[in-house]
Amino acid sequence: xxxxxxxxxxxxxxxxxxxxxxxxxxxxxxxxxxxxxxxxxxxxxxxxxxxxxxxxxxxxxxxxxxxxxxxxxxxxxxxxxxxxxxxxxxxxxxxxxxxxxxxxxxxxxxxxxxxxxxxxxxxxxxxxxxxxxxxxxxxxxxxxxxxxxxxxxxxxxxxxxxxxxxxxxxxxxxxxxxxxxxxxxxxxxxxxxxxxxxxxxxxxxxxxxxxxxxxxxxxxxxxxxxxxxxxxxxxxxxxxxxxxxxxxxxxxxxxxxxxxxxxxxxxxxxxxxxxxxxxxxxxxxxxxxxxxxxxxxxxxxxxxxxxxxxxxxxxxxxxxxxxxxxxxxxxxxxxxxxxxxxx
Amino acid sequence: xxxxxxxxxxxxxxxxxxxxxxxxxxxxxxxxxxxxxxxxxxxxxxxxxxxxxxxxxxxxxxxxxxxxxxxxxxxxxxxxxxxxxxxxxxxxxxxxxxxxxxxxxxxxxxxxxxxxxxxxxxxxxxxxxxxxxxxxxxxxxxxxxxxxxxxxxxxxxxxxxxxxxxxxxxxxxxxxxxxxxxxxxxxxxxxxxxxxxxxxxxxxxxxxxxxxxxxxxxxxxxxxxxxxxxxxxxxxxxxxxxxxxxxxxxxxxxxxxxxxxxxxxxxxxxxxxxxxxxxxxxxxxxxxxxxxxxxxxxxxxxxxxxxxxxxxxxxxxxxxxxxxxxxxxxxxxxxxxxxxxxxxxxxxxxx
Numbered sequence: 001x002x003x004x005x006x007x008x009x010x011x012x013x014x015x016x017x018x019x020x021x022x023x024x025x026x027x028x029x030x031x032x033x034x035x036x037x038x039x040x041x042x043x044x045x046x047x048x049x050x051x052x053x054x055x056x057x058x059x060x061x062x063x064x065x066x067x068x069x070x071x072x073x074x075x076x077x078x079x080x081x082x083x084x085x086x087x088x089x090x091x092x093x094x095x096x097x098x099x100x101x102x103x104x105x106x107x108x109x110x111x112x113x114x115x116x117x118x119x120x121x122x123x124x125x126x127x128x129x130x131x132x133x134x135x136x137x138x139x140x141x142x143x144x145x146x147x148x149x150x151x152x153x154x155x156x157x158x159x160x161x162x163x164x165x166x167x168x169x170x171x172x173x174x175x176x177x178x179x180x181x182x183x184x185x186x187x188x189x190x191x192x193x194x195x196x197x198x199x200x201x202x203x204x205x206x207x208x209x210x211x212x213x214x215x216x217x218x219x220x221x222x223x224x225x226x227x228x229x230x231x232x233x234x235x236x237x238x239x240x241x242x243x244x245x246x247x248x249x250x251x252x253x254x255x256x257x258x259x260x261x262x263x264x265x266x267x268x269x270x271x272x273x274x275x276x277x278x279x280x281x282x283x284x285x286x287x288x289x290x291x292x293x294x295x296x297x298x299x300x301x302x303x304x305x306x307x308x309x310x311x312x313x314x315x316x317x318x319x320x321x322x323x324x325x326x327x328x329x330x331x332x333x334x335x336x337x338x339x340x341x342x343x
Numbered sequence: 344x345x346x347x348x349x350x351x352x353x354x355x356x357x358x359x360x361x362x363x364x365x366x367x368x369x370x371x372x373x374x375x376x377x378x379x380x381x382x383x384x385x386x387x388x389x390x391x392x393x394x395x396x397x398x399x400x401x402x403x404x405x406x407x408x409x410x411x412x413x414x415x416x417x418x419x420x421x422x423x424x425x426x427x428x429x430x431x432x433x434x435x436x437x438x439x440x441x442x443x444x445x446x447x448x449x450x451x452x453x454x455x456x457x458x459x460x461x462x463x464x465x466x467x468x469x470x471x472x473x474x475x476x477x478x479x480x481x482x483x484x485x486x487x488x489x490x491x492x493x494x495x496x497x498x499x500x501x502x503x504x505x506x507x508x509x510x511x512x513x514x515x516x517x518x519x520x521x522x523x524x525x526x527x528x529x530x531x532x533x534x535x536x537x538x539x540x541x542x543x544x545x546x547x548x549x550x551x552x553x554x555x556x557x558x559x560x561x562x563x564x565x566x567x568x569x570x571x572x573x574x575x576x577x578x579x580x581x582x583x584x585x586x587x588x589x590x591x592x593x594x595x596x597x598x599x600x601x602x603x604x605x606x607x608x609x610x611x612x613x614x615x616x617x618x619x620x621x622x623x624x625x626x627x628x629x630x631x632x633x634x635x636x637x638x639x640x641x642x643x644x645x646x647x648x649x650x651x652x653x654x655x656x657x658x659x660x661x662x663x664x665x666x667x668x669x670x671x672x673x674x675x676x677x678x679x680x681x682x683x684x685x686x687x688x689x690x691x692x693x694x
Contacts, residue, residue: 158354158358159357159358170651170654171370171654171662171666172369174373174654174655175372175373269511269512273516276514276516277514280516280636280639281635281639282651283651293516296516296517296520299520300520300523303523303524303528304528304535307524307528310524311524314517317516317517318512318513318517321511321513321514322508322512325512326508329508
């Protein structure tokens with residue numbers, strides 16, 4: 001058992017002096033138990049689960065295709081909207097075909113919000129994945145080998161850190177989008193741009209997020225590796241002749257993965273809002289693909305007359321962010337009770 | 344300490360050089376030039392334009408001459424003219440000698456303006472928004488965090504942390520339209536869009552009269568922008584204060600009969616401030632980049648729109664100018680934070 005030091009069965013010396021064995025509970029079992037006892041975290045988890053269902057079965061739940069434009073139905077709203085926005089009575093055209101209204105080109109808002117969850121949730125999955133992979137490898141190499149390697153690697157991170165990441169992403173987006181639009185078939189760049197097109201423009205969002213998000217992770221991993229590196233069990237592993245790679249993956253990584261997972265979960269709302277932000281300024285997903293960010297951007301132009309067009313996607317975005325924040329807080333409390341604020 | 348600061352300053356210069364190289368390289372790698380139009384301009388016109396802006400020079404010459412114009416102070420006996428090529432940000436007169444520094448070049452898109460004009464007109468407004476938002480973030484965040492920590496596990500704590508979780512979960516692109524709709528359109532408390540301050544500015548960026556005329560425009564956007572940061576500050580303040588309160592030296596302070604207020608302000612708060620100071624660097628970065636969506640939502644004539652439009656227009660000098668400007672802000676903010684950090688916590692070694 002490589003995690004033996006974590007899962008050691010505690011021996012409790014009873015009153016009579018005889019050792020009593022208590023059934024061991026692993027760190028993870030303990031964490032899961034604590035997580036499920038936290039009501040806010042359970043609520044967050046439930047919402048996240050439902051959101052994932054919504055994203056997976058979007059084509060079943062949505063009542064219309066997201067790109068279907070019915071120009072005569074521009075800005076139409078259902079009757080009940082009047083009770084929410086009384087001024088609409090005077091100028092709105094009504095149609096019960098759209099549960100929460102149609103947008104400025106006559107697309108169903110509800111269906112677009114449902115499909116929009118796909119973008120936000122894939123960012124919530126892929127963002128942490130990319131930054132974990134790059135950041136953990138980079139950070140553990142830097143922390144494990146130390147010395148000059150560490151120094152050079154961390155200076156590189158420092159420089160990248162000082163680079164305003166959002167501006168970098170905007171530059172990259174402009175670069176990707178325009179370079180690959182007029183590229184000849186058969187090349188690598190063409191394949192990428194086709195893949196991006198197929199994903200509705202998400203690929204470049206992933207690349208942009210991945211290129212900037214790993215730095216924090218690398219720093220955190222390095223710090224964690226440094227704190228574990230000098231422990232006795234690592235020394236023990238060295239003496240029995242374990243290779244560097246084995247020590248890194250089998251001995252160090254399992255011990256530091258907790259804080260890393262917590263940090264990543266807490267970073268998810270950041271990725272979601274970054275995507276929404278990019279789509280809001282028009283550098284995110286490609287136009288027909290719905291993203292909550294671009295829907296808010298389109299809707300805020302009609303905020304005076306049809307507030308439903310901006311407020312509903314805004315609600316969807318806020319609820320998702322809430323859910324991930326609750327889940328992240330819960331995970332942190334469960335995996336690292338010290339951080340809960342010393343109860 | 345001074346050695347540390349000098350080292351950090353040198354380091355800052357390296358960072359800025361790298362930023363400028365990457366930006367310069369990337370922006371020239373983007374296909375299409377500043378004068379690419381839907382309806383192509385005649386060959387001869389393009390040639391003249393390229394010659395005028397030195398776009399026909401090799402890239403390394405363009406880069407070095409840009410750096411030269413921006414970095415190296417110029418000493419001349421001729422007073423500043425109105426020429427677009429002759430617009431420096433700093434002009435100092437010593438007798439008949441002019442010392443002139445930082446020429447960021449002309450804008451390709453708006454032909455009658457220079458990048459320095461854009462800085463002079465629009466930067467103060469973004470600066471005002473940023474300062475207001477930072478004020479909101481600190482003045483809401485710190486008291487909320489302190490209150491929550493001192494009244495831990497009471498209704499005040501839960502309420503405060505509820506507000507905080509709301510703050511981190513509702514980004515400015517959500518909060519902005521909601522504010523505009525509720526307070527601007529429905530209740531008509533504030534004008535939904537626009538900005539109240541007009542030049543001349545005090546100290547170059549502060550509005551010269553702080554009247555309702557300024558605040559009625561500024562309150563909504565700065566709360567919308569500062570909310571998320573105030574939530575982060577509140578949570579961090581609470582967590583560190585809770586940890587500090589349980590330290591031995593706090594017990595000692597209480598044991599020797601100090602007033603509870605003295606214990607909190609003198610001993611606990613000062614020590615729990617350290618992590619809060621460290622977060623101010625990244626927070627400042629978030630505020631700075633956040634200003635430009637906020638400006639888009641609230642129709643504020645700041646620097647924001649130039650970030651996106653300069654890139655789509657391939658307006659090279661404006662791209663370089665805005666990105667370098669923000670990079671300078673960020674590295675200076677980080678430097679100040681690190682120095683404060685080292686000052687607050689003497690255990691931090693400078694090497």
